[in-house]
Amino acid sequence: xxxxxxxxxxxxxxxxxxxxxxxxxxxxxxxxxxxxxxxxxxxxxxxxxxxxxxxxxxxxxxxxxxxxxxxxxxxxxxxxxxxxxxxxxxxxxxxxxxxxxxxxxxxxxxxxxxxxxxxxxxxxxxxxxxxxxxxxxxxxxxxxxxxxxxxxxxxxxxxxxxxxxxxxxxxxxxxxxxxxxxxxxxxxxxxxxxxxxxxxxxxxxxxxxxxxxxxxxxxxxxxxxxxxxxxxxxxxxxxxxxxxxxxxxxxxxxxxxxxxxxxxxxxxxxxxxxxxxxxxxxxxxxxxxxxxxxxxxxxxxxxxxxxxxxxxxxxxxxxxxxxxxxxxxxxxxxxxxxxxxxxxxxxxxxxxxxxxxxxxxxxxxxxxxxxxxxxxxxxxxxxxxxxxxxxxxxxxxxxxxxxxxxxxxxxxxxxxxxxxxxxxxxxxxxxxxxxxxxxxxxxxxxxxxxxxxxx
Numbered sequence: 252x253x254x255x256x257x258x259x260x261x262x263x264x265x266x267x268x269x270x271x272x273x274x275x276x277x278x279x280x281x282x283x284x285x286x287x288x289x290x291x292x293x294x295x296x297x298x299x300x301x302x303x304x305x306x307x308x309x310x311x312x313x314x315x316x317x318x319x320x321x322x323x324x325x326x327x328x329x330x331x332x333x334x335x336x337x338x339x340x341x342x343x344x345x346x347x348x349x350x351x352x353x354x355x356x357x358x359x360x361x362x363x364x365x366x367x368x369x370x371x372x373x374x375x376x377x378x379x380x381x382x383x384x385x386x387x388x389x390x391x392x393x394x395x396x397x398x399x400x401x402x403x404x405x406x407x408x409x410x411x412x413x414x415x416x417x418x419x420x421x422x423x424x425x426x427x428x429x430x431x432x433x434x435x436x437x438x439x440x441x442x443x444x445x446x447x448x449x450x451x452x453x454x455x456x457x458x459x460x461x462x463x464x465x466x467x468x469x470x471x472x473x474x475x476x477x478x479x480x481x482x483x484x485x486x487x488x489x490x491x492x493x494x495x496x497x498x499x500x501x502x503x504x505x506x507x508x509x510x511x512x513x514x515x516x517x518x519x520x521x522x523x524x525x526x527x528x529x530x531x532x533x534x535x536x537x538x539x540x541x542x543x544x545x546x547x548x549x550x551x552x553x554x555x556x557x558x559x560x561x562x563x564x565x566x567x568x569x570x571x572x573x574x575x576x577x578x579x580x581x582x583x584x585x586x587x588x589x590x591x592x593x594x595x596x597x598x599x600x601x602x603x604x605x606x607x608x609x610x611x612x613x614x615x616x617x618x619x620x621x622x623x624x625x626x627x628x629x630x631x632x633x634x635x636x637x638x639x640x641x642x643x644x645x646x647x648x649x650x651x652x653x654x655x656x657x658x659x660x661x662x663x664x665x666x667x668x669x670x671x672x673x674x675x676x677x678x679x680x681x682x683x684x685x686x687x688x689x690x691x692x693x694x695x696x697x698x699x700x701x702x703x704x705x706x
Contacts, residue, residue, distance in 0.1 A: 496522030533560025
């Protein structure tokens with residue numbers, strides 16, 4: 252595995268002269284060396300650690316994965332690399348376009364191609380459950396590679412696998428997002444805050460809630476569990492609407508929701524449908540408050556993409572530029588925005604995944620798979636999203652003192668954290684325990700919803 256940077260730079264110069272790298276862009280299995288590593292002079296590494304980043308790279312989810320990993324790799328290499336025993340290794344990223352939103356089966360082939368052609372030491376990423384499920388099988392059982400999930404939330408990717416058949420599935424971990432059942436918990440907490448605002452400001456004692464959820468496997472737990480929880484919050488469930496994750500028009504669903512008399516829309520969307528939803532919800536002035544998950548609403552471009560009609564949409568996220576979850580949060584967000592011109596969403600916490608791998612390798616003193624797995628299992632890493640510790644299924648632990656996520660809302664064209672403001676995670680047994688991050692602001696009911704229901 253040993254190599255020197257000088258011969259590598261000579262090879263790059265030769266390729267450039269013959270036109271081999273002029274105008275090329277990242278494709279499946281193509282090495283993409285972080286810019287800072289290319290530009291540094293006089294730095295020689297004893298070897299390299301290859302990390303494949305798998306995701307839908309032409310979509311915002313994959314872009315975030317790549318940018319988060321790239322930012323971490325640049326920082327690590329600029330600081331001298333990864334200490335592997337007595338040697339220093341650089342981090343080299345390999346970008347893998349899986350196109351898993353549109354082609355889950357093709358994603359499996361893309362992942363296998365990069366494993367066979369590049370033999371990466373580790374893999375991170377993975378967004379769409381329908382693609383990630385088969386390619387985690389491939390990664391773990393066929394190739395015995397460590398894979399850290401940074402996008403797919405489905406419980407069953409880890410639970411019922413790692414904790415049941417450890418030897419077969421020990422290679423799998425998840426850093427982000429929190430698993431599906433925890434997503435239910437957080438979005439229900441956000442929903443409850445919205446319901447309280449509706450009661451207080453509109454005088455509606457039992458607000459009506461409709462579910463709008465893209466028709467995909469990952470959100471089935473949320474779709475099935477939520478209606479059972481609504482009555483415990485004093486809410487009336489009025490129906491579920493399931494557009495395609497790639498739908499360009501949700502007028503029918505929105506008019507159907509309007510006809511139910513819903514005051515709140517519980518959203519569960521990770522795909523491109525989030526943009527037409529936000530735009531048409533605002534254009535049609537649907538008199539219901541959206542809250543839940545809309546991955547498209549997590550990015551800076553959501554407001555202009557919806558022509559401003561997505562204002563007051565409220566969604567779960569991992570980060571918010573006004574919420575100091577830890578001392579690392581705001582500096583991470585600021586640097587990310589400076590580098591890439593976008594606010595990071597939860598997929599960008601590939602950043603933490605790269606650092607967690609670095610620390611595990613350094614503790615192990617080797618990149619041997621079993622040794623690194625043993626060190627990953629004792630991870631206790633505080634990053635921008637919170638404190639990352641893994642449970643028995645290698646899943647990130649959710650809750651106060653660990654990773655909680657935040658609820659964000661567009662307010663007058665600005666994306667701000669609106670949850671947790673004053674969250675009591677155990678009001679009965681620990682009434683004095685209140686969780687709230689510095690900078691979080693109160694939730695706001697959309698003005699057209701206020702106007703229409705007051706009338």
